[in-house]
Amino acid sequence: DTSYQFRATKDIWFKCCFCAYVTTDQHEIISHLASHGIEQFKCQHCSVLFDSMSELQCHSQRHRSDMSSKCPSSPKLSPRKQVCLTHTNTYKCQRCHLAFKEHGGLTKHYQTHLAEKPFKCKLCPKAFAHRGSLTNHSRIHTGEKAYKCEQCPKAFIRNSDLTAHNRMHTGEKPYKCELCSRAFTRQSTLAGHIRTHTGNKPYKCKQCPKAFAQHYNLTVHSRIHTREKPYECKLCPRAFAQNIALTLHNRTHTSERPSYKCKLCPKAFTWLSTLTSHIRSHTGNKPYKC
Incomplete structure (x- = not known):
């Protein structure tokens, strides 16, 4: 709704609720939010x-x-x-x-049955049925991360995000796929995975014919068209479309050793795909035919 009245001041940055995009322009954030579609x-x-x-x-x-x-x-x-x-x-x-x-x-x-959502965000068009949901959402704009991990420096806006993150430390994956052996830390990730079995791809790109089973994959793909690279390196001018690419890039600035080690020789690599290609030099496998 482009008629939504924002409380616009020079100090306010409008942050996307779904990705890392930020802007000081209220019309730009409306257009950007619309690009995500409605995911319920x-x-x-x-x-x-x-x-x-x-x-x-x-x-x-x-x-x-x-x-x-x-x-x-x-x-x-x-x-x-x-x-x-x-x-x-x-x-x-x-x-x-x-x-x-x-x-x-x-x-x-x-209120969960009605369209009524009385608790409205003052910084973007979103509204919520419960005050607690608005409080959690508001932290996206303020940057407050009240839920801190006790095992690493990470902190989160929502308690549910902290709970899911803690499973990375414990290894717990409670959401299991009934169609294969895979399991996940989040129910939403499982739901997206199940679509890979059913072939359902509800998230369609507006710029090209591609469609995706998970909303996140559409978000990443859309950056090919927009050339948006929201993940910026703090030590050099480079920027990336995905957070994982930034994480791997950061290793070039630190003394952190490459994670992917060859079991057949002493070499190690930053990227799994590079290790996979390297292993073919040992096996002689040539999957790509002219």
């Missing part, structure tokens, strides 16, 4: 849509809570204790099976 997260139990994975996870806890509890007024299993209260006295949602002891709980839940 759908509840598998009641089909309600959410703007972020953290909102979906919070909502999903209501479905997972006490899945095996028996209703005292009915012999059937109830998916949640609150549902049993519909046989006594409670506030029942007219859109789904959930019910609540207090009217305030019903009011907060009902």
Whole structure:
């Protein structure tokens, strides 16, 4: 919505909610946000849509809570204790099976069914159903990272991001694909991976015929057209379209040794693709035919 009124001052930088893009121009950020499209997260139990994975996870806890509890007024299993209260006295949602002891709980839940999002960001067009979601979103603009990792210097805007990051230290990958042996630290990553099995590619490039199974891949691909390189090296003028490329480049400035070592000779390489090509010099494999 280009008519959205921003609180524009010289001190405000408008930061994209989906990638590292920043600008001082309010019209540029609107155009950039539109390039991402609308990515919503759908509840598998009641089909309600959410703007972020953290909102979906919070909502999903209501479905997972006490899945095996028996209703005292009915012999059937109830998916949640609150549902049993519909046989006594409670506030029942007219859109789904959930019910609540207090009217305030019903009011907060009902907003997930409506387009109403009363908590609006003052720095960009986004709006949210809950105040807590707006608070988390606002940190994108302020740069505040309240959730700090206890095992490394990294910090995060959302607690859910910290939780996912901690799995890198523990090695935990709780989201397993039922179609292959792969597992992931995030549910959203698993959802994108499953599309590689189904062939579904909902994220289409507006500049060329390409389409992608995951929104992130479309974002990276779009930079081919825009020539945007948001990841800048702090030690030299180089910039990159992907964060992983910057990470690998930074090794050229430090004493950090290359990560990918050949098992057949003492050589080591910064890039996995370079190691793969090098190994062919040992095996004699020539996969690329004229």
